[in-house]
Amino acid sequence: MAALGMTVAMPAQAAQRGAVHELSGTVADADFWTPENMRAATPLDGPLQTAGGALDQPTAGSPSLVPPVGPSNPGSSWTGGGKVSRTSGRVFFLFHGARASCSANAVTSDNRSVVMTAGHCVKYQGSWHTDWVFVPGYRNGNAPYGKWTAKETLTTPQWEASEDLTYDVGAAVVNPLGGRRLTDVVGAQGIAFNQARLQRTYSFGYPAESPFDGTKLIYCSGTALVDPVISKDNVLRCDMTGGSSGGPWLVNFDPESGTGVQNSVNSFGYGFLPGYLLGPYFGSDAQALYQRAAAS
Template identity: 35%
Template sequence: MEKNVGRLFFTFSDGYDGSCTATVVTSSNRSTVVTAAHCLRGVGTPSADDTWNHNFYFVPGYRNGTKPLGGFTVRTMATSSRWDVDPATTESSDVAVAGYDAALLVANPAAGGQPIADVTGSQRIGFDQPVEGEFIHSFGYPNNGLNAPDYKYAGSRMIHCAGTTHPGPKAPLLWGETCDMTAGSSGGPRLADFNTLTGTGTVVGITTTTDVLAGGPTPTLYATRFGDSAHRLYDWAQSR
């Protein structure tokens, strides 16, 4: 499992460093990686440079500062057109609540020329509708900061949660499970039909937010489930 899920590092448009989680998924170009749209940029026209984060660097299997499979720069990326809204009237959280927080990246090859999936392997990707009570496995690199009052995670290793899923009371298009992962786990995979022996399953969504935005009991971690919009992004990415 640790081979194809990793930590996605970047620099926010305001100059601060950040990180999320991302996953290599099966694709025709063997270079496609899925994460959360809010990890890539804020809302606004995509031609505006200040909507995008910068210096993306993906480290699959990241652990305690090491790069067991190397690191990968990003060739291109895309978010849903739903993010192309006026930031004066709409926030990224509004678009996320509407179920459009998925994004796709295309990774550059490894130093030896191999596509990333040839180095890491990949997870299947699915675009089925959510099923209440479905058992889901979630992975991520939460990092709530050394100065946070509830400091628990430092982003140094992958965290795992598993449980049944349900829609958010305040955001029924997002689906959650009991889990205490925090910021940094955004973009992490939600896997259905996960085989704990092989470490493989089907990515059906990505971590978006906590119960603060979507409601429900604490702690709950919510996901954007993949649908038609995510499918179009995936088709675009794997053709690159």
């Protein structure tokens, strides 16, 4: 448990540092996101529930996910409090001028300003999002710890070039607010790379499509498997819907304190395999992205 407040990382091996998008991060960006505008934001990742359509059906001879069936895990409201109720939050931004949302999480870093999310929560369909803010501890239009504007958003080179779901990882570096830095206010989860598979995992997010409404933090838990179909991502039995993308996957999680180590994010689901959520493996490319953000 000693690693919970620390960065746990193996040295990156010839990984590219990723693509960076500079943002103004003005007070006006935060002021735009009134409670009404936050409630009206549409989950961006509805299309990714079928992996953009490309993975709607398994290819001939493709293996089935193991286990192929099992009890439903619809996601439950997180009522345990603790650090995760502050480090997790919703992300709001404009996508082609439309109000949109995802989820994200604050992680430990030297600059005390790094937020991890999904790649499509910073750039999607060839376009970087604008007016990007992180609202930790969001609850039904309220921003109890403030609205933190991004000075830059980042993603992996693979997502930037071709929106490869295996590398659907994003990050943001947020500006100080009221003279304080993000993790000095809300705390931070640890972050780890190149970790062992098949670990007990908790997934958190703010799903905003039915039966959820985006007003509160939802979680699932279980053993994360490995996707044998196409992506080689981590797989968790979980029925969270659009809006949860970018929320953290935490291992070594302590429900009493709400602390853990992040090693993935909510990314997408196969249309032919409902009830399973996939998250990219945090390997050397994700580590290089994080290191670039932490050094900003």
